[in-house]
Amino acid sequence: xxxxxxxxxxxxxxxxxxxxxxxxxxxxxxxxxxxxxxxxxxxxxxxxxxxxxxxxxxxxxxxxxxxxxxxxxxxxxxxxxxxxxxxxxxxxxxxxxxxxxxxxxxxxxxxxxxxxxxxxxxxxxxxxxxxxxxxxxxxxxxxxxxxxxxxxxxxxxxxxxxxxxxxxxxxxxxxxxxxxxxxxxxxxxxxxxxxxxxxxxxxxxxxxxxxxxxxxxxxxxxxxxxxxxxxxxxxxxxxxxxxxxxxxxxxxxxxxxxxxxxxxxxxxxxxxxxxxxxxxxxxxxxxxxxxxxxxxxxxxxxxxxxxxxxxxxxxxxxxxxx
Numbered sequence: 001x002x003x004x005x006x007x008x009x010x011x012x013x014x015x016x017x018x019x020x021x022x023x024x025x026x027x028x029x030x031x032x033x034x035x036x037x038x039x040x041x042x043x044x045x046x047x048x049x050x051x052x053x054x055x056x057x058x059x060x061x062x063x064x065x066x067x068x069x070x071x072x073x074x075x076x077x078x079x080x081x082x083x084x085x086x087x088x089x090x091x092x093x094x095x096x097x098x099x100x101x102x103x104x105x106x107x108x109x110x111x112x113x114x115x116x117x118x119x120x121x122x123x124x125x126x127x128x129x130x131x132x133x134x135x136x137x138x139x140x141x142x143x144x145x146x147x148x149x150x151x152x153x154x155x156x157x158x159x160x161x162x163x164x165x166x167x168x169x170x171x172x173x174x175x176x177x178x179x180x181x182x183x184x185x186x187x188x189x190x191x192x193x194x195x196x197x198x199x200x201x202x203x204x205x206x207x208x209x210x211x212x213x214x215x216x217x218x219x220x221x222x223x224x225x226x227x228x229x230x231x232x233x234x235x236x237x238x239x240x241x242x243x244x245x246x247x248x249x250x251x252x253x254x255x256x257x258x259x260x261x262x263x264x265x266x267x268x269x270x271x272x273x274x275x276x277x278x279x280x281x282x283x284x285x286x287x288x289x290x291x292x293x294x295x296x297x298x299x300x301x302x303x304x305x306x307x308x309x310x311x312x313x314x315x316x317x318x319x320x321x322x
Contacts, residue, residue, distance in 0.1 A: 001305075001308050001309050001311070001312030002312065002316070003312070003313075003316045003320075005309070005312070006050070006054075006309045006312050006313060006316070007050070009054075009057075009305055009306070009309050010050060010053040010054060010057070010309075013053045013066070013067060013070070014046065014049070014050065014053065014070075016067045017046075017049050017053070017067055017070045017071050017074070020067055020068065020071045021040060021071050021074060021075070022037075024071060024075075024118060024122060025037055025040060025118075027114070031103070031107060031111070032111055032114055034103075035099050035103050035107055035108070035111045036078075036111055036114065036115060038099055038102075039078055039081065039082060039099050039111075040074070040078055042096055046074065047175075047207070047313070048073045048074060048077050048174055048175060048178045049070035049071065049073050049074045049178070050070075050313075051073075051175060051178035051179045051182075051200060051203075051313075052066055052069050052070040052073055052178045052179075052181050052182055053066055053070055053182075054179075054182070054306050054309050054310050054313070055178070055179045055180070055181065055182025055183060055196050055200075055306075055310070056181075056182035056185055056186065057182070057304070057305075057306030057309075058182065058196070058298075058301055058304060058306040058307045058310060059182045059183045059185070059186035059188045059192065059196070059301075060186055061182055061185050061186035063185065065126050065128075065185055066181070066182060066185055068122055068123075068125060068126055069123065069126060069131065069181050069185070070178075071122065072119045072122050072123050072135065073174065073177070073178045073181075075115045075116070075118055075119040075122070076115070076116065076119050076135070076138075076139060076142075076174060077174060078112075078115050079112040079113070079115040079116045079119070080112075080142060080146075080174075081112075082099055082100070082108045082109070082111060082112035082115070083108075083109060083112045083146070084146070085098040085099065085100050085101075085108065086100050086105045086108050086109055087146070087150070088229070088233045089233075090229065099111070116139070119135075120135075120136075123135050128184070128185075130184050131181065131184060131185075134177050134180055134181060134184065135177060135181075137177075138173050138174055138176070138177035141169050141173045142169065142170055142173050142174060144169055145165075145166055145167075145168075145169025145170030145171075145173065146170055148162075148165065148166045148169060148170070149166045149170055149235065152166060152235070152236060153233060153234045153235055153262075154234035154259060154260050154261075154262060155234075155236060155259070156236060156240075156244060156255070156256040156259040156260060158236040158241060159241070160238065160241050160242075163236065163237065163238060163241055164205070167204075167205060167208040167209070168201065168204075168205055171204050171205070171207065171208040172200070172201045172202075172203075172204030172205045172207075172208065173201070173204070174204065175200040175201065175203050175204030175207070176197050176198075176200035176201040176204060177197075177200070178200055179196045179197060179199050179200030179203070179310075180193055180194075180196050180197040180200060182196065183195075183196045183197075191300060192300055192301065195297045195298065195299075195300045195301065196297070196298075196301075198293075198294075198297040199294045199295075199297040199298055199310065199314075200294075202290045202291070202293040202294035202297065202314075203290070203291070203294040203313065203314055203317055205287075205290045206287040206288070206290035206291040206294065206314065206317045206318055207287075207317045209238060209283055209284075209286050209287035209290065210284070210287050210317060210318055210320065212230070212237040212238050212239055212283055213239065213280055213283050213284050213287070214321070214322070215228065215229060215230050215231075215237065215239075216228070216239055216270075216271055216274055216280065217280060228264045228267040228270070228271075231258055231259070231262070231263075231264065231267060231270060232262055232263055232264050233262060234259055234260070234261070234262035235259075236259050238279075238282075238283045238286065239274050239279040239280055239282075239283050240255055240259060240270075240274070240279075242277060242278075242279040242282050242283065243255050243273050243274050243276075243277050243279045244256065246277040246278070246279070247273050247276055247277050248276065251272070251273035251276055251277075252273075254266060254269045254270060254273050255270055255273050255274075258270050284318070287317070287318045288318055291314040291315070291317055291318045292314075294314045294317075295311050295314050298310055298311060
């Protein structure tokens with residue numbers, strides 16, 4: 001099932017999610033309305049809320065709380081983007097200017113806080129302590145992942161294990177929570193709940209690893225951000241970590257210096273160093289392994305269009321170009 005068919009399967013529910021998002025973005029503070037609508041409406045793939053909808057369908061959930069939780073997930077994700085762009089001093093996301101580059105860092109951080117708090121107001125309305133437990137734990141782990149990533153910045157000796165810990169916390173944890181929530185709402189067994197959580201974790205890891213590949217192999221138009229953004233921020237992602245292990249000493253020196261200094265001044269030399277090894281293939285293969293684990297986790301669920309769509313999403317995560 002391709003991404004268009006997956007989106008079609010949950011299109012009615014997604015329309016309801018988007019309507020709810022617009023409703024709950026409303027504030028008496030004009031700047032909050034302006035900035036939050038800008039970032040929410042900027043063309044994201046909505047994969048994380050889609051995961052809530054698909055996991056609910058795969059779990060045979062027939063009520064309406066999945067709409068609320070899909071919107072909650074999107075608010076949490078958007079809050080992390082606002083904060084990330086400030087920390088990373090990013091100027092381009094999804095092919096347009098970042099909110100912080102338009103309204104400033106202070107407004108972006110504070111509106112991110114507003115979205116976090118609005119998300120918690122909404123999750124309380126579902127009135128399930130298990131939902132609160134999953135989402136409060138997820139937001140805390142994401143925050144830890146952000147701090148771990150900050151500690152790894154400009155550190156060329158970051159290990160592959162340390163890097164994977166960062167992306168499993170910072171990126172994959174919200175995928176995990178989104179996939180798990182459908183099973184929780186449906187009252188599925190602990191085994192099904194954990195299977196969907198495992199699916200989400202592996203899917204999110206695969207998704208981030210392909211982001212790492214695209215950062216050095218796609219065009220800005222394809223990605224919606226600048227090539228080499230991670231390098232500019234001194235982030236030692238998996239292609240760079242692999243290159244530091246396998247490139248010639250000269251290429252290693254270039255990559256080490258680039259991570260320590262940050263910036264894009266030597267992006268051409270860094271890409272040449274990456275291309276002198278099998279770093280891109282290695283990272284893509286790591287993503288494929290994660291996607292295969294995600295699909296394998298679904299074996300506990302009976303076949304349905306929603307389970308097929310979850311498999312299709314794993315396929316999309318490793319074959320996308322944006």
